[in-house]
Amino acid sequence: MDGMIFGACTVAGVLVTALCARRALHHPRVFTWLIAVAFGVCTVGVFFAVPAVAGAAEEVTGLDNAGKLVAHICAILWCAALQLTMVDLAYRPEYLRAALYQRVCLAVVVLAVMVPLFLATNGQDVEFTTAYADHSAVAAYLLVYLSYVLITCGELAFMCGRTARRARTTRPWTGAGFTLCALAAVLGVGYTMSKGSYLVCHALGSPWSLDVEEAASPALSGLAVLFLFAGLTMPMLGGLRQRLRGGERTSTSEDAAPPRAG
Numbered sequence: 001m002d003g004m005i006f007g008a009c010t011v012a013g014v015l016v017t018a019l020c021a022r023r024a025l026h027h028p029r030v031f032t033w034l035i036a037v038a039f040g041v042c043t044v045g046v047f048f049a050v051p052a053v054a055g056a057a058e059e060v061t062g063l064d065n066a067g068k069l070v071a072h073i074c075a076i077l078w079c080a081a082l083q084l085t086m087v088d089l090a091y092r093p094e095y096l097r098a099a100l101y102q103r104v105c106l107a108v109v110v111l112a113v114m115v116p117l118f119l120a121t122n123g124q125d126v127e128f129t130t131a132y133a134d135h136s137a138v139a140a141y142l143l144v145y146l147s148y149v150l151i152t153c154g155e156l157a158f159m160c161g162r163t164a165r166r167a168r169t170t171r172p173w174t175g176a177g178f179t180l181c182a183l184a185a186v187l188g189v190g191y192t193m194s195k196g197s198y199l200v201c202h203a204l205g206s207p208w209s210l211d212v213e214e215a216a217s218p219a220l221s222g223l224a225v226l227f228l229f230a231g232l233t234m235p236m237l238g239g240l241r242q243r244l245r246g247g248e249r250t251s252t253s254e255d256a257a258p259p260r261a262g
Contacts, residue, residue, distance in 0.1 A: 005222035006049040009229075013043030016229045023236055031088040035232055038081035045074025046225060068128045069118055072145050073111065079152035080107035082228075086159040110148045117141045130195055130213055133202040143199055146192045153188035153224075160185060160231075177234030184227035191220040 020036035047053055054067025063069075080103060087099045118128070121137035132138045160182035168175035198213045 003050050003052060005218050006046045009046040009222055009225045010043060010050065012226060012229050013039060013046060016233055017043050019233060019236060031085050034081050034085040034088065038078055038085060039229070039232070041074050041081060042078040042225060042228075045071045045078060048074070064122050064124050065118075065126070065128055069115075069122075072114065072118075072128070076107055076111055076114070076145070076148060079149055079156075080104065082156055083152055086156060086163070089163060090159055106148070106151075110144065113144055114141060117144070130198050130202075130217075131210060133199050133207070139199050139203065143196065146196045146199075150189060150192040150196070153185045153192065157182050157185035157189065171235070173237060174235040177231045180227050180231030180234065182231075184224045184231060187220050187224035187227060191217055191224060194220060 017036065017039040020032070020039050024032040024036045048057060048067040048070040054065075054071075057067040057070065058064060060066075083103045084100055087096065087103065091099050117137065118141055121128075121135070121141060126132060126135060126138060128138055128141060130142070160178045164175045164178035164182060166175075167178065194213055194217045198207055198210070201207045
């Protein structure tokens with residue numbers, strides 16, 4: 001099931017990354033490049049989450065769980081890029097630099113904790129999944145990773161929802177797109193709650209079904225990626241639709257950024 005879900009996300013990611021890169025080249029702004037980077041990083045991450053690819057990565061690098069490490073690092077960078085995108089769209093210039101630095105520093109700190117913990121714990125008899133919740137270092141690593149994803153997805157749900165409300169009447173395609181992004185962030189929160197609650201309950205001695213967790217988490221994360229892909233491409237489709245119908249110029253079309261918060 002994991003291979004099918006993440007394989008479909010990889011194919012979608014390649015297509016969407018190409019579209020976003022083309023958009024960034026034609027409309028070079030901070031948020032357009034950040035969106036392209038976010039999709040590119042996400043595509044690499046879900047590609048390495050495919051079990052067959054993860055196995056091949058281990059054979060090539062000689063590092064156990066290499067695919068899992070790449071996927072988790074890409075997830076952190078992906079969340080950070082999306083945060084920076086929304087900050088660039090939502091914050092006034094006088095607050096923008098401080099907001100960007102805060103989120104970059106948080107991502108760097110999380111990676112500085114995760115990578116050494118991974119390398120110190122890694123081995124042939126260890127996998128960084130909830131199936132190894134008995135291993136205290138694995139559980140700690142996963143909780144650090146999941147905590148960051150939970151925080152960023154919570155902020156993204158709020159910021160995307162606010163942007164969707166502001167754009168709903170003036171730019172309906174943009175509003176619909178950010179509504180899907182907010183839904184994707186909520187699904188991301190569900191993913192972290194699924195894995196995190198299992199780890200916490202296991203530590204307390206009363207875990208719920210591992211089979212259910214292993215079925216629910218990939219589905220939630222896969223749907224989150226697909227909804228996000230759809231949501232962030234809808235403004236581009238709206239802009240293309242307006243241009244084809246002889247609407248406003250590109251700079252004032254649906255492809256433009258939503259107005260910054262007051």
